[in-house]
Amino acid sequence: MTQAGAMAPGGETGGMQSGGMQGGGTIQPGWVRITHWLNVVAVLILVLSGWRIYNASPIWDFRFPKDLTLGGWLGGALLWHFAAMWLLFCNGLAYLVLNLATGRLRRRYWPLTPGAIVSDFIAALRGRLGHDDLSHYNAVQKAAYLGAVALLILVVLSGMAVWKSVQFPLLRELMGGFDNARIVHFCAMAGIVAFVAVHVAMVALVPKSLRLMITGR
Numbered sequence: 001m002t003q004a005g006a007m008a009p010g011g012e013t014g015g016m017q018s019g020g021m022q023g024g025g026t027i028q029p030g031w032v033r034i035t036h037w038l039n040v041v042a043v044l045i046l047v048l049s050g051w052r053i054y055n056a057s058p059i060w061d062f063r064f065p066k067d068l069t070l071g072g073w074l075g076g077a078l079l080w081h082f083a084a085m086w087l088l089f090c091n092g093l094a095y096l097v098l099n100l101a102t103g104r105l106r107r108r109y110w111p112l113t114p115g116a117i118v119s120d121f122i123a124a125l126r127g128r129l130g131h132d133d134l135s136h137y138n139a140v141q142k143a144a145y146l147g148a149v150a151l152l153i154l155v156v157l158s159g160m161a162v163w164k165s166v167q168f169p170l171l172r173e174l175m176g177g178f179d180n181a182r183i184v185h186f187c188a189m190a191g192i193v194a195f196v197a198v199h200v201a202m203v204a205l206v207p208k209s210l211r212l213m214i215t216g217r
Helices: 030-056 074-102 104-109 114-125 139-163 169-174 178-205 208-215
Strands: none
Touching (some): 074 139, 104 139, 114 139, 139 169, 178 208
C-alpha cells in the first residue's frame, strides 16, 4: 500500500460520493471516523488480552512477554477480552450496515480485479503511486481493507466457536473442531496485527492521513 489510512474496518482514506467531496469538503464522514477509533480501541484490547489468554494455554511452544499483555491474570484478561469483543461486534456491525445503506461499500471498493491489484502492487514497489489524493483508493488498498474486514469477521466467528463450543456445534465443526478453531482464531489475530503494523508504517510515511481520520479533511 502506498497511501496511508487507518485500521480496519473504519480505516479508510476516502469517503467521496462518486467523484466529489461530501458537503463542506469532508472526505471522511463522522460515522467513519467514530467507528474507526472505536475499532482501534477494541482491537488493541482484544489483541493484548488475547495474548494473555494464549499464555495461559499456549498452542505452540512460545509465549508473549507478560508486559505486552493485558489483564494481569487469566480471569482479568477474559473480562477485558469479552468486553472488547462486544465493542468490536457492535461497532463492526454498525460500520457494515452504514456502508451498505449509504452505498459507500460499492463506491469505495468496486471495481476490484486481480489484474488491478497486481498492477498497483508493482507500481507501489517502483514508487510510482502517489500520495496526493487521499480520497482515492488504489487496488492494493481496496484489497487490504476488504481483507481486514474478512479477518475481523473470521476472528469473531472463530472466537465464538472457542467460547461457546457446545452452543455452536456447527460453527465449531466448520472450524475443524475446538483445537483447530483456536488455531484459526490465532492466525486471524496474527493477520490483523500484520495489517495494523503495515497501516502504522503507512501513516508514518503519509502523516496527513492521520489528520484526515481526526478532522475528516
